[in-house]
Amino acid sequence: MNNSYRIALAGNPNTGKSxxxxxxxxxxxxxxxxxxKTVSLAEGTVRHKEKNYQIVDLPGTYSLFSNSxxxxxxxxxxxxxxxxxxLVVLDATSLERNLNLALQVLEMTKNVIVCINLIDEAEKKGIKINExxxxxxxxxxxIKISARNKIGFPMLLDTIDRLVSGKIECNPVQTTYNEEIEEKITTIESKISNLVGNTISSRWLALRxxxxxxxxxxxFNRRLVLNDQVRREA
Ligand SMILES: Nc1nc2c(ncn2[C@@H]2O[C@H](COP(=O)(O)OP(=O)(O)OP(=O)(O)O)[C@@H](O)[C@H]2O)c(=O)[nH]1
Ligand SMILES: [Mg+2]
Structure with a gap:
């Protein structure tokens, strides 16, 4: 369906994703x-401006490698x-630590919105954030929000709408590593992009x-085998 979109909620544990x-x-x-608390994927839907969004609540993690x-x-x-x-959900009261995961997501995928949640708690503590x-x-x-108090929701939904409608574009910042690593990335990135095209970020895959x-x-192999099976059975 043309007006249906999927939105994943990612972030550190306890940032208010659920x-x-x-x-x-x-x-x-x-x-x-x-x-x-969230250990498997939960799915639900929300409708906004005649578009349907399937929301997927991901487990909270401190990083997105293969540690667990x-x-x-x-x-x-x-x-x-x-x-x-x-949607990367961050805790406004410990932004520095939370941004680590946000930077990882920015390396993995293009369309990202960062939600700074618990803005009510941050304000109580005198923390000022310039979004x-x-x-x-x-x-x-x-976007600054309070999920518990539904603060910032109109702005968030509007931004989602403008992103899926192509009215705004994301240019996620890419972390620069030291010279040795950057050289290695350059060497293998082109080979990777020949294999995966633009289905997956070749820079991210090179780093992994x-x-x-x-x-x-x-x-990766498991999914390739599965794809082959599906193709053969079709
Ligand atoms: N003050 C305040 N508390 C909030 C807000 N959003 C969430 N919380 C509280 O933060 C705690 C964690 O919220 P959850 O939604 O369970 O967090 P989660 O990110 O799903 O956690 P995991 O599934 O463990 O990763 C709960 O006690 C919430 O009530 C908010 O905007 N303000
Ligand atoms: Mg949860």
Whole structure:
């Protein structure tokens, strides 16, 4: 369907992803003040301006490598299932630590919106966040919200609408590594892009290969075999 889109919610544990999911979808995903509540993918829908959005609540993770099943589930969804938008939900009260995951997502996929959640808590603590500067530095929309109090929702929904309609474009910032790593990336990136085309970020994949991410390679092979099977059976 032309007016249906998928949105994945990613972020560190306990940043309010499920609270946002519930507020959007009217469902009742488990929320609470401890980490690791969402363990598998939950799905629900929200409708806005005559568009349908399928929202996928991913498990909270501190990174998106292959350190745990949760990380693999979240990583595989973003890279292989290719949601139209990945919403990265950050905790406004520990932004510096949370931005680490945001930078990882920006390396993996293009259409990203960063939601700075718990803005009510940050304000209570006197923390001031300039979302315009962050938007400029990250190259993607950054929006302050409070999922619990439904603050910032009109702006968030409007930004989602403008992104899927092609009215705005994301240019996610790419982390620059040291010279040695950058040279290696350049060497293998072109070979990778010959193989995967633009289905997956070749820079991201080059980095994962340089890191020796065997679990990712296994997942890649599994999906290639599955694709072959589907093609043969069709
Ligand atoms: N003050 C405040 N609390 C919030 C807000 N959003 C979420 N919370 C609270 O933060 C806690 C964590 O919220 P969850 O939605 O469970 O977080 P999560 O990101 O889904 O957590 P995991 O599934 O463990 O990764 C809950 O106690 C929420 O009520 C907000 O905007 N303001
Ligand atoms: Mg959750």
């Amino acid at each position: 609270t946002l999911f519930n507020a959007f979808t009217g469902l009742r995903q488990h929320t609470g003040n401890w980490a690791g 099943v949760d990380e693999e589930v979240a990583r595989n969804y973003i890279v292989f299932e290719k949601p139209d938008i990945t 315009r500067i962050l938007t400029r530095k990250l190259g993607v929309p950054v 290969l340089l890191d020796g991410d065997k679990a990712l390679l296994t997942e």
